[in-house]
Amino acid sequence: MLYLIVKNHSFIDGNKRIAASCFLYFLGKNKILKSKNGNPIIDNNTLFVLTILFTESKPTEKDLIKNTIITVLNRRD
Numbered sequence: 001m002l003y004l005i006v007k008n009h010s011f012i013d014g015n016k017r018i019a020a021s022c023f024l025y026f027l028g029k030n031k032i033l034k035s036k037n038g039n040p041i042i043d044n045n046t047l048f049v050l051t052i053l054f055t056e057s058k059p060t061e062k063d064l065i066k067n068t069i070i071t072v073l074n075r076r077d
Helices: 003-009 015-031 044-056 057-075
Strands: none
Touching: 003 015, 003 057, 015 044, 044 057
């Protein structure tokens, strides 16, 4: 979802901020925003880096980018 909002320019302005907010909302609603010990799985710096990574990536790198976010989400304490 984060990747698609950033890359498809779903909004006129603020794609990256809106995409990051929607992604955090999605994670929260699905109860996967926090690890077992209660810490957020994705901190502000990680979210920023992933969003910029998506922005700068080429369409041919879509699968690599999706695997990167899955790897980040799977690291739980």
